[in-house]
Amino acid sequence: MALLSHSNFGSSDCPSASKMRQALELVKAQAPELMIDGEMHGDAALVESIRNERMPDSPLKGSANILVMPNMEAARISYNLLRVSSSEGVTVGPVLMGVAKPVHILTPIASVRRIVNMVALAVVEAQTQPL
Numbered sequence: 001m002a003l004l005s006h007s008n009f010g011s012s013d014c015p016s017a018s019k020m021r022q023a024l025e026l027v028k029a030q031a032p033e034l035m036i037d038g039e040m041h042g043d044a045a046l047v048e049s050i051r052n053e054r055m056p057d058s059p060l061k062g063s064a065n066i067l068v069m070p071n072m073e074a075a076r077i078s079y080n081l082l083r084v085s086s087s088e089g090v091t092v093g094p095v096l097m098g099v100a101k102p103v104h105i106l107t108p109i110a111s112v113r114r115i116v117n118m119v120a121l122a123v124v125e126a127q128t129q130p131l
Contacts (some may be wrong), residue, residue, distance in 0.1 A: 001034060001035065001036040001037075001060075001064060001065070001066040001067075001068065002036070002037060002038055002040055002044075002045030002060065002064035002066070002067055002068065003020040003021075003023055003024055003036070003037070003038025003039050003040070003068045003070075004020070004038065004039065004040065004041070004042055004045060004067055004068060004069055004070065004074070004078075005017045005020045005038065005039035005040065005041070005070055006041070007020075007039050008039070008040050008041050008044060008054055008055075009038075009039065009040060009054060009055050010039075016070040016071065017039050017070075019070055020038050020039035020068075020070055021038070021039055023038075023068070024036065024037070024038050024039070035059050035060055035061070036059070036060075037051075037055070037058045037059055037060045038068070039070075040054075040055070042067070042078070045060075045063070045064040045067055046063045046064060047063070048060070048061065048062055048063065075094075079091070079093070079094065090113060090114075090117075091114065091117075092114075092117045092118065092121055093118075095121070101126075101129070102121075102122045102125035102126050102129065104118045104121065104122055106118060
């Protein structure tokens with residue numbers, strides 16, 4: 001899991017970079033077993049050799065499989081870029097976190113495949129969460 005920013009491992013003290021560093025501290029305190037690092041650029045999150053040049057002690061191995069963005073704008077831009085540039089446009093998400101029950105939002109242009117994927121995700125979440 002990588003916490004993304006325009007800053008790389010403390011290279012900036014702007015509010016969004018500070019927010020990601022604070023998030024890293026919180027996660028490490030509450031779930032130290034998670035393989036997480038940040039804040040970092042997207043290329044460092046996805047390419048281990050780039051990350052190791054800048055932060056050789058990073059606990060991440062290989063490509064990060066979860067990318068956490070500093071705000072909704074960055075997340076939406078990244079989501080749309082990744083959606084059209086990889087996986088033949090098949091996506092699952094967005095996924096809302098931190099709510100009491102499974103909640104997912106679909107846009108009016110969602111394909112049948114996307115609707116089926118999101119329903120499957122909601123069913124799995126509902127089965128694994130207590131009512």
